[in-house]
Amino acid sequence: MFHIVTTDIFNRSLLDELCQLTTVIRTIAKSREGARFLQELLSTRRAMLYFTQPSTRTFLSMNNACHILGIRTSEIRDPEVSSEVKGESFEDSIRTFSSYVDLIVMRTPQPGYAARAAALMDSIPRRVPVINAGSGKDQHPTQALLDIYTLERSFENAGGADGKTIGMMGDLKRGRTVRSLCRLMCHYRDVQLVFISPPAFEMEPDIKDYLRGHRIEYSETNNLQHVLPELDAIYVTRMQSEYDIESESSSVDLARFSIAADELKRMKSSAVIMHPLPRGPEIHRSVDTDPRSMYWRQERNGMWMRAALIATVFRVSDQIRDAASRFTAC
Ligand code: CP
Numbered sequence: 001m002f003h004i005v006t007t008d009i010f011n012r013s014l015l016d017e018l019c020q021l022t023t024v025i026r027t028i029a030k031s032r033e034g035a036r037f038l039q040e041l042l043s044t045r046r047a048m049l050y051f052t053q054p055s056t057r058t059f060l061s062m063n064n065a066c067h068i069l070g071i072r073t074s075e076i077r078d079p080e081v082s083s084e085v086k087g088e089s090f091e092d093s094i095r096t097f098s099s100y101v102d103l104i105v106m107r108t109p110q111p112g113y114a115a116r117a118a119a120l121m122d123s124i125p126r127r128v129p130v131i132n133a134g135s136g137k138d139q140h141p142t143q144a145l146l147d148i149y150t151l152e153r154s155f156e157n158a159g160g161a162d163g164k165t166i167g168m169m170g171d172l173k174r175g176r177t178v179r180s181l182c183r184l185m186c187h188y189r190d191v192q193l194v195f196i197s198p199p200a201f202e203m204e205p206d207i208k209d210y211l212r213g214h215r216i217e218y219s220e221t222n223n224l225q226h227v228l229p230e231l232d233a234i235y236v237t238r239m240q241s242e243y244d245i246e247s248e249s250s251s252v253d254l255a256r257f258s259i260a261a262d263e264l265k266r267m268k269s270s271a272v273i274m275h276p277l278p279r280g281p282e283i284h285r286s287v288d289t290d291p292r293s294m295y296w297r298q299e300r301n302g303m304w305m306r307a308a309l310i311a312t313v314f315r316v317s318d319q320i321r322d323a324a325s326r327f328t329a330c
Pocket residue numbers: 054055056057058059134143276277278
């Protein structure tokens with residue numbers, strides 16, 4: 001594993017290893033000695049966080065994941081303060097970052113830029129890994145990893161993500177988190193996906209083709225109430241209104257694609273509610289206290305999963321596993 005640009009590089013054994021490593025890291029980090037051990041692992045390394053599209057949790061969890069492993073971070077979050085305003089090309093900017101750091105984590109409003117950065121790195125002598133932290137409407141591979149980890153943990157006494165019926169609701173057309181999660185779900189056995197969206201925001205054909213190609217069953221509906229009792233998990237997403245051309249999000253009757261008290265009553269007692277966050281009105285605040293709500297744990301899981309991913313990229317995962325028994329009973 002070097003660049004993390006798409007979900008295509010992951011297979012089931014790698015996903016299982018990453019989930020296991022995530023739990024080991026979070027457990028080691030609980031003790032002062034364990035946290036110190038982790039911070040020394042990559043203390044000579046530096047990372048660039050290049051986020052030209054807004055982010056709260058991906059930025060903060062990547063930043064803190066780096067710090068957990070001792071990596072020092074620099075950031076550019078606004079292209080207006082980089083030399084791109086003087087006309088420097090995207091490629092020259094990325095190459096410049098790579099002169100100073102050992103890892104580039106990047107989020108862009110357009111698809112394809114992380115792939116361009118990775119291709120550039122593969123063509124120069126000082127090649128550093130690129131991690132895609134969200135590329136337009138297309139991909140969000142590290143979010144999908146933390147979503148998998150959250151599913152696996154939520155169902156750890158019920159067979160994990162295998163065999164589960166998972167609803168994905170909201171703006172599926174422009175939601176990169178659901179697009180990436182669908183791709184990873186292909187590595188789990190007997191999964192059924194239920195897409196719940198307004199007609200104009202259905203899952204795009206490329207993902208449906210991908211699922212058919214991997215023999216993953218899916219169905220589509222715009223009737224949440226009808227499918228809710230069948231779901232083991234519901235992954236709720238917001239309207240991605242930042243991609244609106246003519247305020248099309250505002251035409252959606254969100255009440256039909258939201259979770260509130262009435263929906264909680266119709267869900268399985270064992271079901272889990274997930275959301276990549278930030279949320280809009282699609283999950284009522286009163287849902288936060290329901291034990292089935294996993295979204296706050298899910299965002300915290302992101303920091304630990306991203307630490308596991310970075311540790312794997314820098315090949316210190318075996319060191320962490322070997323040291324686990326010194327700090328924990330895991
Ligand atoms: N889930 C997610 O990507 O959140 P941010 O946009 O806050 O990073």
